Amino acid sequence: MLEIVLIGINHKTSSVELREKLSFTYEEIENGLKKLLEKKDIKEALIFSTCNRTEILFVVFPDRKNKDIVKKFLGEYKKISIYKFQDALYTYNGDDAVRHIFRVASSLDSMIIGEPQILGQIKDAYKIAVANNSSKVILNRLLHKSFSIAKKVRRETGIGDNAVSISYAALELANKIFNDLSTKNVMLLGAGEMAELALEHLISCNVKKTIIANRTFENAVKLAKKFNGQAVKFEERENMLLDVDIIISSTGATDYVLTAHQVKKAMSSRKNKSIFFIDIAVPRNIDPAINQISNSYLYDIDDLHNIVDNNMEERKKKAIQGERLVEEAVIKFRQWMANLKLVPTIVAIKKKIELITQIETEKTLANMQNISQKDINAIKRMTQAIGKKIMHDPILFLKNTGEHRDDYKYLNFARHFFNIDDTQLKISKGHNKNG
Secondary structure (H helix, E strand, C coil), X not given: CCEEEEEEEEXXXXXXXXXXXXXXXXXXXXXXXXHHHCCCCCCEEEEEECCCEEEEEEEECCCHHHHHHHHHHHHHHCCCCHHHCHHHCEEEECHHHHHHHHHHHCCCCCCCCCCCHHHHHHHHHHHHHHHCCCCCHHXXXXXXXXXXXXXXXXXXXXXXXXXXXHHHHXXXXXXXXXXXXXXXXXXXXXXCHHHHHHHHHHHHCCCCEEEEEECCHHHHHHHHHHCXXXXXXXXXXXXXXCCCCEEXXXXXXXXXXXXXXXXXXXXXXXXXXXXXXXXXXXXXXXCHHHHHCCCEEEEEHHHHHHHHHHHHHHHHHHHHHHHHHHHHHHHHHHHHHHHHHHHHHHXXXXXXXXXXXXXXXXXXXXXXXXXXXXXXXXXXXXXXXHHHHHHHHHHHHHHCCCCCCCHHHHHHHHHHHCCCCHHHXXXXXXHHHHC
């Protein structure tokens, strides 16, 4: 009986230094899969590698040696002693391996629960496996189920709906304040990393115009070129308040670079059109009193952190529902695997009884004189129906496996009972695959 096994390391079990040493590029994955399939007992394989994890998913006959072979391959291929990483490895078999890959695809096992990138990364790894013919019947089914359960978890729980990074929280707030960002202008004050990232997210929403103001004008020009925007002198920032709708500030200034007085003056000329400030600087760049001005919205780094923390708690609650959906999918996949084990035996039993009824019918018909074609067809239909009736109950018994029943024992008994040998099983497997 074939078994699904997963061996890997991730951000929970190993340091970033170790993960770097065991990570695979796309080219290394291709070569690695070829080497894995050279091992005669490994029937299917997939290698999945990101900055947070490296995992090898494979199909083998249940034997501890096969797992050791994969661990040895990992050490030899990455040129690192197995003793340096074996304590960080985790191994999952059967249902546990299925559950793990479902959880990973659904982003329930990620460093940031609900992050969307992981599913695309697994799909990329699967494409490489398919291209190299290392993913076949079992892994094909498993990976497609992984994709569908991941989409179901995201759709039914909304686990990815709430921002869990500072830059995404800023974007989420901007979307709440302005229904349509494509008509809004954005100004970046300074060049802090988080502010720049927030600007990238806003630009992805097709904001109308981007303005960069920095104390070093040369840096403003570089950033403006990067974002296809306009560079202005830092001293022009107050004048820009008349034209921009969103201001992201992250300078190294120790005093406010925008005051309530400046904003209040600009608001009269703006005819009180809403303006949104995102202050990601520490110490703060923007006067908190701006929040007292009508149609002015100011959020600082603490406000954004609070939003992120609340959203993370919300994602954890939704993850509980996601775990239930995963568990349901594991049960369904287990039933599919059980049926997969049954197929060769059931096909062999059917073929044997069909052959017996055909041979005995032909014998009987050969000894009958003056029988019409109509009667011949009727006798054939009758014997075929008898054969199907004989097969019905044994096959129904084999298919309706109980949760705590030893399927292998009953399969083995059925093979002996109907005198099905290994040759007939192999023929049945081939027939099923081609059919």
